[in-house]
Amino acid sequence: MLARQRQAAILERVRSTGGVRVTELASEFGVSDMTIRRDLETLHDRGLLAKVHGGATVAGPSSTDEPGFDAKSVRQLPEKAAIAARAAQLVRPGAAIALSAGTTTAELARRLVDVPGLTVVTNSLPVAEILHAAGRPDHTVVLTGGVRTPSDALVGPLAVGAVRSLHLDLLFLGVHGITERAGFTTPNLMEAETDRALVAAADGLVVLADHTKWGTVGISSIVELGAADVLVTNDRLDPEARGVLQEHVGELLIVPGTRAGRTTTAPTTEGTVR
Numbered sequence: 020m021l022a023r024q025r026q027a028a029i030l031e032r033v034r035s036t037g038g039v040r041v042t043e044l045a046s047e048f049g050v051s052d053m054t055i056r057r058d059l060e061t062l063h064d065r066g067l068l069a070k071v072h073g074g075a076t077v078a079g080p081s082s083t084d085e086p087g088f089d090a091k092s093v094r095q096l097p098e099k100a101a102i103a104a105r106a107a108q109l110v111r112p113g114a115a116i117a118l119s120a121g122t123t124t125a126e127l128a129r130r131l132v133d134v135p136g137l138t139v140v141t142n143s144l145p146v147a148e149i150l151h152a153a154g155r156p157d158h159t160v161v162l163t164g165g166v167r168t169p170s171d172a173l174v175g176p177l178a179v180g181a182v183r184s185l186h187l188d189l190l191f192l193g194v195h196g197i198t199e200r201a202g203f204t205t206p207n208l209m210e211a212e213t214d215r216a217l218v219a220a221a222d223g224l225v226v227l228a229d230h231t232k233w234g235t236v237g238i239s240s241i242v243e244l245g246a247a248d249v250l251v252t253n254d255r256l257d258p259e260a261r262g263v264l265q266e267h268v269g270e271l272l273i274v275p276g277t278r279a280g281r282t283t284t285a286p287t288t289e290g291t292v293r
Contacts, residue, residue, distance in 0.1 A: 040074040098229040098253040101274040103127040120172030121193020123227040174209040182216040190221035196235030204237035211239035230256040
């Protein structure tokens with residue numbers, strides 16, 4: 020068997036079983052352990068599997084993986100729309116608010132164009148463009164400046180400096196991942212610092228996150244779960260995650276109507292207040 024054929028067979032085995040051991044593959048293919056290790060190294064370098072001690076497993080996203088805005092914008096569309104619609108109900112006319120970067124906060128921006136008298140601070144290029152394109156003379160949009168990330172966030176010292184002197188009513192924060200231990204996380208170190216500055220500038224924190232964010236961990240924690248006054252999510256969140264979040268966040272708003280890809284036009288609230 021040629022090396023390429025053997026590697027293809029190894030990859031198929033990993034994908035079907037979730038993991039393989041070097042000794043078992045060496046015995047099956049009648050080659051040395053060293054040959055199998057070289058095969059695994061080749062597949063690992065190509066990003067097709069993850070090497071572990073004594074074998075290999077399915078490749079998974081790392082804590083530093085940062086999908087681009089366009090890639091994320093096509094994921095969980097009904098959930099994001101429902102979450103954004105519910106979050107928009109928390110915004111009062113004339114408020115001074117901040118929207119962090121993210122595809123769910125961009126959805127929220129689209130629903131804020133009809134709210135009068137807003138001042139919106141954001142480090143998100145898409146959010147700023149959505150609000151600017153609406154052309155409302157009673158809206159003030161402040162874009163922080165900074166270094167652009169793959170997710171179209173502006174981060175770094177310029178962004179942090181622009182935010183530190185501000186006093187805002189609410190921050191609507193999009194996140195990459197949520198776990199009980201790590202809290203709300205992001206795969207970008209500078210974005211985490213900028214998000215923390217936004218949190219410090221706001222009197223209240225509203226986190227927007229669909230059910231897929233639970234169990235995902237980015238490399239840097241933004242804030243712990245208890246820092247969130249409100250978390251808006253959708254009803255596909257599993258019961259265990261609901262229990263954890265109910266214990267930690269101030270208020271958990273669960274938007275119904277997104278099961279099996281369906282969404283309602285007027286989401287209601289299943290809230291639990293701690």
